[in-house]
Each structure stands twice: as structure tokens, then as C-alpha cells.
Amino acid sequence: MGGTSGHVSLGFAFLLIGLWHLFNCIKLHSLHPKTYITLPWFPISKLRYTEPILIILVTTIFTSMELSIITSKYLPHIEHSIISTSFFVYAFFGILIDKIRPPAQHGLVHFLQAIAFSQQLLILHLHSTDHMGVEGQYHWLLQLVTFVSLITTLLAIGYPKSFLNSFIRAFSLVFQGVWLIVIGIMLWTPKFIPRGCFLRSGFGRDAILCHGERALERAKALVNIQFGLYLIGLTIFSMSLYLAIFKLYSEEKIEYQSLSKYEEDHIEEGNCGVEGQTKLCLPM
Numbered sequence: 001m002g003g004t005s006g007h008v009s010l011g012f013a014f015l016l017i018g019l020w021h022l023f024n025c026i027k028l029h030s031l032h033p034k035t036y037i038t039l040p041w042f043p044i045s046k047l048r049y050t051e052p053i054l055i056i057l058v059t060t061i062f063t064s065m066e067l068s069i070i071t072s073k074y075l076p077h078i079e080h081s082i083i084s085t086s087f088f089v090y091a092f093f094g095i096l097i098d099k100i101r102p103p104a105q106h107g108l109v110h111f112l113q114a115i116a117f118s119q120q121l122l123i124l125h126l127h128s129t130d131h132m133g134v135e136g137q138y139h140w141l142l143q144l145v146t147f148v149s150l151i152t153t154l155l156a157i158g159y160p161k162s163f164l165n166s167f168i169r170a171f172s173l174v175f176q177g178v179w180l181i182v183i184g185i186m187l188w189t190p191k192f193i194p195r196g197c198f199l200r201s202g203f204g205r206d207a208i209l210c211h212g213e214r215a216l217e218r219a220k221a222l223v224n225i226q227f228g229l230y231l232i233g234l235t236i237f238s239m240s241l242y243l244a245i246f247k248l249y250s251e252e253k254i255e256y257q258s259l260s261k262y263e264e265d266h267i268e269e270g271n272c273g274v275e276g277q278t279k280l281c282l283p284m
Contacts, residue, residue: 004184004185004187004188004189005184006062006065006066006080006184007180007181007183007184007187008181008184008185009058009062009174010058010062010084010180011177011178011179011180011181011182011184012177013054013055013058013176013177014173014174014176014177014180015173015175015177015178015181015234016054016174016177017051017054017055017177018170018172018173018174018176019173019174019234020042020051020171020243021041021042021166021169021170021173022174022238022241023241023245023280024042024168025027025038025039025163025167025170025245026167026241026242026245027249029163029166030245030248030249030250030272031249035162035242036161036163037143037160037161038110038159038161038162038163038165038166038169039106040094040106040109040110040113040156040157041109043098047206048098049095052091052092052094052095052145053091053095053265055087055088055090055091056088056091056092058084059084059085059087059088059091060088061251062080062081062083063084063085063088065124066078066080066081066084066279069093069141069177079123079127080123082119082123083116083119083120083123084107086115086119086120087116089112089114089115090109090112090113090116091110092103092106093109093112093137094109094112097109098172103234106160107157107160110153110154110156110157111157112149114153114154114157114209116147117149117150118150119144120146121143121147123151124142124143124146125143126138127139127196131148132207133197133207133209133210133216133219133220134187134194134197134208134210134219134220134223135187135208135252137206137219137220137223137224138179138182138183138186138187138223139183141179141223141227142176142179142180142183143174143225144173145172145178145179146170146172148168148169148175149169149172149173149176152165152166152168152172156169157252162229166243167238171234171238173240174234175230178230178234179227179230182226182230185205186226187208188206193208194210194215194218194219194222195215196210196211196212196213196214196215196218197209197210197215197216197219198210198211242259
């Protein structure tokens with residue numbers, strides 16, 4: 001996950017999947033609020049396995065790139081590959097489980113997702129001991145978002161009918177994607193480095209160093225402000241998306257229900273009953 005390309009590419013993958021989950025969980029709940037069930041992934045009608053196949057492709061490419069560097073000073077790249085391999089395992093078995101369809105299908109796939117998020121959180125936490133200063137602040141905040149993804153995934157096993165849990169989980173995936181992109185751009189683009197800090201190459205990787213404690217504290221404060229602003233912005237976006245999708249699909253549902261109610265009323269009045277058979281009539 002090192003450098004701009006690694007963070008940004010994974011960020012876009014998380015963002016795309018998160019938006020797909022956010023849209024679908026809102027849509028399904030708007031159409032079927034009483035029978036809603038959290039799904040571990042959302043199939044497409046003609047290309048059912050698009051989402052897990054996308055995860056398999058992205059993680060395979062990323063792992064191959066990380067493992068191509070095998071010297072000891074690049075061991076962090078192997079740590080990154082463990083995270084991507086965990087998501088590969090989830091997607092691969094997700095397809096197999098969907099084909100076999102065991103009784104605990106959704107629970108098992110959520111369990112695999114939880115394992116992947118656990119690996120991500122563990123390695124971020126341990127690996128971040130090497131991420132000092134500004135970089136460490138970015139990755140510490142990423143751990144918070146990953147923790148939310150992990151907890152909501154575990155809750156989905158015990159509470160599969162909770163829409164709010166599904167919504168928060170999708171929101172956390174979107175936030176992970178956005179924050180990974182921010183990390184990739186802000187940490188390794190010289191013009192975005194905070195005043196009083198600089199980018200230095202060494203020990204096989206680039207790192208941001210600051211001139212003194214005051215410059216470091218200022219840089220960390222800017223990271224916190226960014227996180228807060230992105231959180232507010234994504235909250236506004238998610239709430240707006242929810243209201244727009246709910247209004248769109250609930251109106252379709254109300255129109256269908258109103259037509260059904262109209263037909264039932266005319267049946268009860270006996271306007272269309274013919275010798276025990278029912279023929280629906282609409283006004284000419």
C-alpha cells in the first residue's frame with residue numbers, strides 16, 4: 001500500500017464498492033423495509049459475480065506488485081500483501097459459497113469479510129508504529145474507519161435485518177476509499193506537504209519529516225481538520241443520497257400499492273365478479 005499509486009488504486013476500489021453497497025442497501029430497504037436483509041455483496045443481474053471478481057482482480061494485481069520486492073528492507077510491502085490476500089480469500093470463497101448455497105451462506109461470507117477487516121486493522125496498527133509523525137496520524141485515523149467496518153460486519157452476522165448497520169457499514173467503506181486516496185495524494189505530493197515539513201527518501205521508502213515539534217503538531221492538526229471536513233462532507237452526501245433514493249423508489253412503490261388498492265376496492269364492490277370468477281376492471 002506504499003506510495004501514491006498503491007493508496008490511490010486501493011482507495012478507488014474501496015470507494016467504488018462502498019458506493020455500490022450504499023446505493024443498493026438504500027434501494028432494497030426503500031422497496032422492502034419489512035423484509036430487508038443485509039447482503040455481504042450485491043450481485044448484478046447479468047453479471048452476478050462482478051463485485052467479488054473485481055476484488056479478486058484488484059487484490060491479485062496489488063499482491064503481485066508488492067511481492068515483486070523481496071528484499072528485507074521492503075518487508076512492509078509483504079505486510080500490505082497480507083491485507084490484500086485476506087480480501088482475495090473473502091471474494092474467492094464468497095463466489096464458491098454462493099454457488100453451493102449452504103444454510104449459513106450470508107453469515108459465513110460476513111465472517112470472511114470480518115477476517116479481512118481484522119487483518120487490515122491489525123497490520124495497520126502494528127505497521128503504524130513505523131509510521132511516525134504526519135504519516136502516522138493519517139494511518140491512525142484510517143484505523144478508526146477500518147474498526148467501524150469491522151464492527152458493523154460482525155454485527156451483520158447477528159443482526160442481518162438491521163438497515164442502519166448495513167448503511168453505516170457501506171458508509172465506512174466509502175470513507176475508507178476516500179481517506180486512502182487522500183493519504184496517497186497528500187503524503188507523496190510535495191506541494192501538499194504542510195509548511196515546516198519536507199519529503200525525504202531513505203530506507204527504501206519516502207517519509208515526511210518536520211522541522212521541530214511545533215511544525216509537527218501543526219501538520220497533525222491539519223490532518224485532523226481534513227478528516228473532520230471529509231467526515232462532514234461524506235455525511236451530507238450519504239444523507240442526500242438516502243433521501244433521493246428513498247423518494248425515488250418509495251414513490252414507485254406507493255404508485256403500485258395505490259393501483260392494487262384501487263383494484264381490490266372494485267372487487268369488493270362486486271363490480272367485476274362473474275359467477276365466482278374475478279375479472280379486474282379499470283374505468284374507460
